[in-house]
Amino acid sequence: MRKYLSYAFGAFGHDAFYNTLSIYFMMFVTSQLFTNSSDIKMVGFVTTLIVCIRVGEIMFDPVIGGVVDNTNTRWGKFKPWIMIGSIIAATGLILIFSDYWGLTTSNPILYLIIFGITFLIMDIFYSFSDIAFWSMLPALSMKNKERTMYGTFARFGSTLGAQGVIIIITPAIILFSKLFGAKNGQQTQAGWLGYACVVAVLCVGGALLTCLNTHEQHNKIRSNTKHxxxxxxxxxxxxxxxxxxxxxxxxxxxxxxxxxxxxxxxxxxxxxxxxxxxxxxxxxxxxxxxxxxxxxxxxxxxxxxxxxxxxxxxxxxxxxxxxxxxxxxxxxxxxxxxxxxxxxxxxxxxxxxxxxxxxxxxxxxxxxxxxxxxxxxxxxxxxxxxxxxxxxxxxxxxxxxxxxxxxxxxxxxxxxxxxxxxxxxxxxxxxxxxxxxxxxxxxxxxxxxxxxxxxxxxxxxxxxxxx
Known part of the structure; x- marks a missing residue:
């Protein structure tokens, strides 16, 4: 049960991260970073960067899977990528939910350059973590019943993570905004950043629990691999x-x-x-x-x-x-x-x-x-x-x-x-x-x-x- 729950916690943080990035980041951009009519071009530039990066990165997923398959460490092939990917992706999430210390207004071009680099690195390492996490499933057991339990618990966690953010995001942002000086239910950049930090901690914490409490099986079938x-x-x-x-x-x-x-x-x-x-x-x-x-x-x-x-x-x-x-x-x-x-x-x-x-x-x-x-x-x-x-x-x-x-x-x-x-x-x-x-x-x-x-x-x- 500890193994199943740990895998579920990993999926919880993983999907809370994904929904925050996929659904709510653009809302942050349009409601907090660029709110004036003169900022429409910046919104367009940010949107274009995101679409180009995500579409371009898609075709590299099988290659990322190949890298994970060819990994051989004392901790196995999956855990290093789950942890490294989660830590770097979580750090990237915190950075993009900021204005890069005022660069959005003081130097918009530099902001776009740094944002593009950050988003690209974050997206690549999230893919490493994502692929390593889910491809760990067939390595945890050869038995259909046990695989089903791992998959079910993981989906249980991911459902709570993905759908839970829909419920908590607005109260969480208002809470953090208030902690940093906002009044009357106002949402601020600081409130969004505080929420992003919570999601980042959940992502890394879930990955850590997965890595500590789940273990690959070693048998003849799994040894039948090559570069x-x-x-x-x-x-x-x-x-x-x-x-x-x-x-x-x-x-x-x-x-x-x-x-x-x-x-x-x-x-x-x-x-x-x-x-x-x-x-x-x-x-x-x-x-x-x-x-x-x-x-x-x-x-x-x-x-x-x-x-x-x-x-x-x-x-x-x-x-x-x-x-x-x-x-x-x-x-x-x-x-x-x-x-x-x-x-x-x-x-x-x-x-x-x-x-x-x-x-x-x-x-x-x-x-x-x-x-x-x-x-x-x-x-x-x-x-x-x-x-x-x-x-x-x-x-x-x-x-x-x-x-x-x-x-x-x-x-x-x-x-x-x-x-x-x-x-x-x-x-x-x-x-x-x-x-x-x-x-x-x-x-x-x-x-x-x-x-x-x-x-x-x-x-x-x-x-x-x-x-």
Whole structure:
């Protein structure tokens, strides 16, 4: 239990960091750093830097996975990168939630240069930590039941970390702002910086607990590895047909989810006219996320992960239908959010466990084991889906007039229809395709994985172990 909880704490800090960076950093930039009309260009420069860095870094994730796979230290291959990556990324988070000692006003060009360098280093080392953390999963156990427990506890922690920030961010910023002299609930740069420091501590603390209390297993199957070159990294992924099908199904799912999730805030502000009610989304998703994750081990035993994935897609589609019918009825919208979000952690876990099992599948095909390269595919997909959705959300907001101080009455009927197409109809089609791909093409079941492990053990018993 100590191992499971420590892995969960690592995921908690990890996802609190990710959501703070992905969702709230731009809010800090526009509400605290650059608030005058003359600062619009600076906001544009910062946004462009972030998009270019994140999109460019995405394609290096398999290479980062290769670096982790080729690491050999007394602490194992994962722990050094989890700790080093978390410490450097957390330091970077604190720096970008500052004005670099007044450079935003005294020397904006120097600010942009230093900010770009800081963000690039932070993003790279966060990727090292992210890939090392999740690719540690197949090294913790060969047994499906134990892997499921590690994955479930990790998702439990990440759900609390990711959804928890939605609930606490505003009170935390106001609290720290008050501690540093603000009055009447005012938010200040110091308040945001204080909040960022708390998230940084959670990130490093969770990584430390994971490294202290979880340990890689050492056996013949895990010893069947060799140095993987840069080009070979991509060949490892291309040869694993099951990994590719899982990845395609997950990308369509993740892209649909992120686009809709990113537009929900716009829905509350520009359709319902009640931005404050968005807090309930955080409360509902946090509670349901915990329940959903807790159900996964039992569901995997009773109905298996393929049924979880496809059934979860079905429930999300029902949520979409309720959303479409809800219009401006807040209670129906919140019901739709509940139906739409509840299966998300279940589908994530089903995908994570399938990708984890594809490590042994790929090992049986190629003759060598590549843990981090294989597991790097999942964060790569999440980043790709996030980057693509960011561009789409920005375009949609401008296209339908959901910007600035616009009111719900300002949005035309055609604008609402266009908004609904991107928030509901297109994601629904992509979800249907995703579920069909997973159902038809993914053959790597729990039973199949058990058979693969037995074949690997038998094969490796009959030949010398590579080290």
């Amino acid at each position: 993987t070159g840069v080009i070979e990294v991509f060949k490892v992924i291309a040869r694993n047909d099951q990994l590719l099908w899982i990845a395609l199904a997950y990308f369509l799912f993740a892209f649909s989810y992120v686009v809709t999730n990113s537009l929900i805030m716009y829905y509350f502000r520009y359709r319902l006219g009640d931005a404050g009610a968005y807090t309930w989304v955080g409360v509902i998703t946090c509670i349901l996320g915990v329940i959903s994750v807790a159900l996964f081990p039992t569901l995997e035993i009773k109905i298996k992960r393929k049924a979880i994935f496809v059934g979860g897609i079905g429930l999300m589609l029902i949520g979409y239908i309720v959303f479409v019918l809800a219009g401006t009825n807040l209670y129906l919208v919140l019901l739709a959010v509940a139906l739409y979000f509840f299966p998300y952690p279940l589908i994530f876990l089903a995908t994570l466990m399938a990708i984890t099992d594809s490590v042994e599948y790929g090992q049986l095909l190629s003759g060598t084991r590549n843990e981090s390269v294989t597991l790097s595919v999942r964060p790569l997909i999440d980043k790709l889906a996030g980057a693509a959705s960011n561009g789409i959300v920005g375009i949609v907001a401008v296209m339908v007039g959901m910007t600035g101080n616009a009111k719900p009455s300002d949005i035309s009927a055609s604008g609402v229809q266009t908004f609904n197409s991107f928030m509901f109809y297109i994601p629904m089609v992509l979800l249907l395709i995703s579920g069909a791909i997973f159902f038809v093409k993914v053959k790597l079941s729990e039973q199949k994985h058990t058979e693969i492990v037995k074949k690997l053990e038998k094969k490796l018993d009959a030949e010398p172990v590579n080290s």
